[in-house]
Amino acid sequence: MNFSWTDEQHAFRREVIKFAQGELNDDLIERDRNEQFFCEGWKKCAKFGIQGLPIPEEYGGGGADILTTVCALEALGYGCRDNGLIFSINAHMWSAEIPLLSFGTEEQKKQYLPRLVSGEWVGIHAMTEPGSGSDAYSLKTRAERKGDRYILNGSKTFITNAQLADMVIVFANLDPAKGPAGISAFIVEKGTPGFSISKKLHKMGLRTSPMAELAFTDCEVPAQNLLGKEGSGTAIFTASMEWERICILASHLGAMQRMLETSTSYATDRKQFGQPIGKFPAVAGKIAEMDIRLEASRLLLYKAAWLKSQGKHPLREAAIAKVFVSEACIKTAQDAIQIHGGYGYMTEFQIERELRDAISGTIYSGTTEVQKMIIAGLHGL
Template identity: 45%
Template sequence: MDFSWTENQNELYAKVLALAKEKLNSSAKEPEMAQNLWHLCGELGILGLCVPKRYGGMGLDALTTTRVIEAYGRGCEDMGFVFATLAHLFACTMPILEYGTELLKEAILPQLCSGEWKGANAITEKEAGSDVFALRTKAVRDGKSYVLTGHKIYVTNAPLADVFVVYASTNPTHGYLGITAFIVEKNTPGVIVGKPFSKMGLDSTFASSVYFKDCHVPEGNKLGNEGQGAQVFQSSMQWERACLFAAYVGMMERQLEQTIGYTRSRRQFGRAISKNQAISHRIADMKLRLESARLLLYRACWLFDQGKNPVLDVSMSKLAISEAAIQSSLDAIQIHGGIGFLTEFGIERGLRDAIPSTIFSGTSEMQRELIARELGL
């Protein structure tokens, strides 16, 4: 078993880490600044890591993609922006790559990979959260087009998005086999984007509701065949659960480095607090969580690249990383004491950004359900 990286993989990691630290730590909370940062991510290749070069991507496999994203999450301290760009890649770009027609791919993928366009995934509804295929949004065929009607919530990137991957029921009697995925551009009549949500974390991720009112979508904008939407979504979630959470591994490594540095410089009772066993053992636990999560991540992505069934390993990786990120963020706050609680120092932001990681891309409860199912329980 070889745990080493190739020279090219190491160069990519170092390049993205350095440029993320240098260029991607400006505030992405303002739309104008966010647009500049999206273009920078396009230039770095982050928005098309696993997209073939002919469509403007880098053509990387899942494991190399994960390694680069780890550097991205370590270098960029704005996890809201990191999450927004990676949701764009895995939940919008990859479904188009894997299920779109050649015409759609040629027209849309270069725009998404460059950052000129931003993508969003619209599947969640009020009654379709963890039960994701209990959709009420309908798509009714009308000649050579479909008419979409429905309401989506928690749509990441919706206020900025140029294109949406929308899931709707084309045959309600067939359940999840009656779901179809569509590409819908923002200027399509009948698309109404709601006001951005105010959230406890991931501040730079713009999200809102999206309404579809008698929205006509050309037949050519289908992803895959009619009734194949469940497969399209599951494939995108495998990519997202496998690779996106590498950013939280990067965040935990940055968090650990910052915490170690603080404990070495902070002195109480005549010595550095790192010499106190209560502190050093808490840091040891942070390191253990980080490395355990990292190994699960790498194995899941390796299986993905080998074409083997990765569901069990991807679910374990996602679960381990998201829950480790919360606990290590709590440890970092505790070790920093009073300043860990103050927003001006940014220590507490790690916790606020980590909490939603146990909710999006499938809750921790759903990951445990998937793990149990794969074990035959």
């Protein structure tokens, strides 16, 4: 058992922090207020190599192992306060790049991965529908084979990066009689007739990450746009979710570290009743609890990533990490606000946004309740 990063990983971590702190935090209050995606930041991250971290070099990526990827994303979360931008990057990596890498034909990989890695294209997936959220496989979008084409009909909701997307991996059922075994995945490019963005959605947090509903109306795609085989949609989705559940909260570790440091600094400088507020046990206890949650979160997330790096499928560990880290981040953001008092509640202190951004962590990539069902299910319940 070895819990240390290598010298190279430490150096990379420092580079990511320096890059993120210097390049990604300008005008964030305004961008959050206006629900504005940070296009320039997206391009800078791609140029730095973030979007391509786990993708092999032959497709333009960095070829990093999953632990190095987690290390870099944690550093990104520490240096970059635009949690929406980081969320958009995560969605792009885990729901578009990884499924293409794992299930795409060589031709599909060569066609799409270099563009996604370079940030020139934005990739998304479309699974959730108005009537199917946690019960994802009860989706109603249909696919029909007609000669050398598939025809897609249906609607999707809560689609991250929808307005930015150049390509979508759409999940649709080819054979509803087979239930989930009929679900297949199709690549649909922007501009394909019958594919449209039907409604922009507004959110409590992660407001710099765009979200919308999509509509597919007699949308025709060539047969070669099938991702994987017919009926392998559930496999593609679950594999994608496994990566996502392990990695998407790595940036939360960085954010929690940042909130801990900011709160400690404030508790040291801010004086009331003639002494720093950190000297009061009630405040010091909150700082200690923030640290305890951070340490436990790190161990859980690193373990899930390590198991994945060993070729395992850490279903249980990823679910445990997802539940714990997402809830820890919310509690830490609440504590940070409480320690900062009235200032913490003010937008200009940029702490209240952390709480709004953190709340969705217990919802996306499978709610806390679904993760607990997974864990209990592994105990035979």
